[in-house]
Amino acid sequence: MANVTLRNVRKTYPGGFEAIKGVNVDVGDGQFCVLVGPSGCGKSTLLRMVAGLETVTGGEIDIGGRIVNQIEPADRDIAMVFQNYALYPHMSVFNNMAYGLRNRGMKEAEVKSRVDEAARVLELTSMLERKPRQLSGGQRQRVAMGRAIVRQPKVFLFDEPLSNLDAKLRIAMRVEIRKLQRRLNTTSIYVTHDQLEAMTLADVLVVMNGGQVEQVGNPLAIYEKPATTFVASFIGAPPMNLMSIRADEIKSQLGSTNAGILGIRPEDFVITDQTPAGGVTLPLTVEAIERVGAETFVYGTRAQDEQRIAANPGELPPGEVIVRIPGSEAPPIGEKIRVAATRQKLHLFSGDGRTRIEA
Amino acid sequence: MVEEEGFRRYVAHIILWIGIAIVAFPVYIAFVASTQDNALIANGQMSLLPGGHFFEVYYQTIFVGTSGSTREPVGNMMLNSLVMALLIAVGKIAISIISAYAIVYFRFPFRMPIFWIIFITLMLPVEVRIYPTYKIVADLHMLDSYAGLSLPLIASATATLLFRQFFMTVPDELLEASRIDGAGPLRFFWDTLLPLSRTNMAALFVILFILGWNQYLWPLLITTRDDMQTIQVGIRKMITTTDALTEWPIVMATAVLAMLPPVFVVVVMQKLFVRGLVETEK
Numbered sequence: 001m002a003n004v005t006l007r008n009v010r011k012t013y014p015g016g017f018e019a020i021k022g023v024n025v026d027v028g029d030g031q032f033c034v035l036v037g038p039s040g041c042g043k044s045t046l047l048r049m050v051a052g053l054e055t056v057t058g059g060e061i062d063i064g065g066r067i068v069n070q071i072e073p074a075d076r077d078i079a080m081v082f083q084n085y086a087l088y089p090h091m092s093v094f095n096n097m098a099y100g101l102r103n104r105g106m107k108e109a110e111v112k113s114r115v116d117e118a119a120r121v122l123e124l125t126s127m128l129e130r131k132p133r134q135l136s137g138g139q140r141q142r143v144a145m146g147r148a149i150v151r152q153p154k155v156f157l158f159d160e161p162l163s164n165l166d167a168k169l170r171i172a173m174r175v176e177i178r179k180l181q182r183r184l185n186t187t188s189i190y191v192t193h194d195q196l197e198a199m200t201l202a203d204v205l206v207v208m209n210g211g212q213v214e215q216v217g218n219p220l221a222i223y224e225k226p227a228t229t230f231v232a233s234f235i236g237a238p239p240m241n242l243m244s245i246r247a248d249e250i251k252s253q254l255g256s257t258n259a260g261i262l263g264i265r266p267e268d269f270v271i272t273d274q275t276p277a278g279g280v281t282l283p284l285t286v287e288a289i290e291r292v293g294a295e296t297f298v299y300g301t302r303a304q305d306e307q308r309i310a311a312n313p314g315e316l317p318p319g320e321v322i323v324r325i326p327g328s329e330a331p332p333i334g335e336k337i338r339v340a341a342t343r344q345k346l347h348l349f350s351g352d353g354r355t356r357i358e359a
Numbered sequence: 360m361v362e363e364e365g366f367r368r369y370v371a372h373i374i375l376w377i378g379i380a381i382v383a384f385p386v387y388i389a390f391v392a393s394t395q396d397n398a399l400i401a402n403g404q405m406s407l408l409p410g411g412h413f414f415e416v417y418y419q420t421i422f423v424g425t426s427g428s429t430r431e432p433v434g435n436m437m438l439n440s441l442v443m444a445l446l447i448a449v450g451k452i453a454i455s456i457i458s459a460y461a462i463v464y465f466r467f468p469f470r471m472p473i474f475w476i477i478f479i480t481l482m483l484p485v486e487v488r489i490y491p492t493y494k495i496v497a498d499l500h501m502l503d504s505y506a507g508l509s510l511p512l513i514a515s516a517t518a519t520l521l522f523r524q525f526f527m528t529v530p531d532e533l534l535e536a537s538r539i540d541g542a543g544p545l546r547f548f549w550d551t552l553l554p555l556s557r558t559n560m561a562a563l564f565v566i567l568f569i570l571g572w573n574q575y576l577w578p579l580l581i582t583t584r585d586d587m588q589t590i591q592v593g594i595r596k597m598i599t600t601t602d603a604l605t606e607w608p609i610v611m612a613t614a615v616l617a618m619l620p621p622v623f624v625v626v627v628m629q630k631l632f633v634r635g636l637v638e639t640e641k
Contacts, residue, residue, distance in 0.1 A: 088550075090551075147536075
């Protein structure tokens with residue numbers, strides 16, 4: 001049981017590339033912290049620094065009240081689950097889980113009882129004598145988890161552990177990891193690029209971009225109040241519609257004079273002709289429809305002559321707006337519609353997208 | 360593999376049989392000659408069927424040797440060759456796997472220069488550096504000894520490169536998992552890397568054993584005592600006789616005997632050997 005605190009952590013590679021540019025994160029005891037971000041944002045590097053597999057250039061990493069910057073991975077009291085599982089191919093499942101315990105000089109009887117217990121929890125009991133290559137992907141994943149939990153470490157570290165699994169298994173394992181972590185109540189740090197995984201697993205969500213933390217907080221709070229346009233477009237699928245606000249009268253209509261970018265989530269639109277008080281209406285031409293059963297995505301472009309809000313060269317192609325409506329009823333392609341969002345559903349950001357503006 | 364039908368399949372088989380005949384016939388002749396009477400062979404009247412002197416000839420070959428040229432039982436020569444080949448094969452594997460481990464997994468000053476120096480020695484086989492090597496071995500008083508026979512041949516750039524290539528395909532995560540599991544460098548080497556290299560080592564052993572067994576020039580140079588002769592050198596000496604008939608049955612029996620250990624090694628290790636060459640799963 002331990003807190004993990006990162007204080008102004010930096011990583012500069014010998015070539016001069018700055019992978020981590022000063023990160024401050026505080027993960028409370030027993031919390032599940034998820035680092036999420038696009039590839040190359042430094043999230044895996046940060047995790048490997050906590051594990052001790054990468055050196056720390058600056059700042060402090062504190063695990064359970066002890067600065068671990070100079071401590072070997074084996075002595076940090078952490079366990080890690082790797083993306084490709086990193087099981088020892090020549091050892092049986094039992095030995096894979098027992099290896100770390102035996103290296104620490106644990107008595108064989110204790111090793112056996114711990115491994116048996118982990119195998120029981122993870123439903124691996126019948127496979128203890130098999131080699132990793134005789135297991136399916138999901139089973140290997142569970143052995144990797146087992147190797148972590150037998151150690152009873154202070155902290156679990158997960159490096160994209162589900163990305164080698166197929167979609168269905170990924171969802172099942174996601175739930176299992178969450179249940180297991182709740183039961184063991186062990187502080188965990190989990191790296192993923194999948195925002196859905198991040199949203200569903202995290203107590204504390206850390207959104208990273210370009211070696212920096214964009215926002216830290218409760219996943220739903222981040223979803224409802226993204227701090228930057230990057231977070232707004234990264235969290236939530238399909239992404240938030242972002243439009244730069246051009247005309248001054250729009251700014252005054254929205255009650256904010258320094259806002260430069262307007263964001264509206266696809267699900268916050270309603271197809272209607274009426275403009276809600278303080279809200280906005282967009283005229284759209286329907287370009288494409290995606291029906292997924294319970295909901296439908298409408299891809300529209302704003303008509304040129306009516307364009308009062310210019311396009312933002314972000315996630316969406318210029319002028320394109322995604323609208324998410326419940327059910328499978330949708331307007332036909334080519335039809336001109338109007339969509340509206342109320343004032344409370346609007347997100348306003350400064351012109352550079354770095355700051356959120358509360359009206 | 361494509362299953363061929365009818366005619367084409369027979370053609371393939373015929374070609375294979377011709378190939379086998381070309382390879383096997385001389386071996387067969389050697390065996391036949393080793394069971395004949397020497398006078399018969401000397402007269403050019405050797406039959407194509409085995410003669411009746413099998414036990415007699417092989418007994419004399421293994422335990423007595425030729426009456427003139429070598430003065431040494433072939434059994435002893437085989438022992439010398441076996442010791443030399445084993446020392447070379449095992450020594451090469453041990454040294455090269457350790458140096459490859461150092462080069463791949465450790466960061467130390469002049470790591471790459473050292474690697475390149477090892478690499479360059481590929482261009483310097485024994486034949487090229489034979490004089491200095493001989494001088495060193497002679498100065499160290501290792502002539503006519505197993506150490507002298509094997510040590511100069513033990514360092515192997517090829518095997519080092521092979522293990523280096525193999526180690527580089529081992530995922531880094533295995534090393535990292537070992538570090539987190541509390542295994543130091545020696546434990547990682549012993550518990551993880553060596554077991555993973557098992558098939559590679561076996562494949563290499565087969566190749567290196569045969570290489571060592573077939574050494575000719577080096578043993579010829581540094582062994583002067585009859586009881587240190589290797590079998591390859593012995594065969595050559597048996598053929599060249601000055602004032603007597605070459606004892607062909609014994610020469611042929613020696614040749615047949617010389618073939619047996621490599622064949623034995625290949626047959627025993629074939630499975631591992633093939634796996635070592637084709638295996639990709641880590």
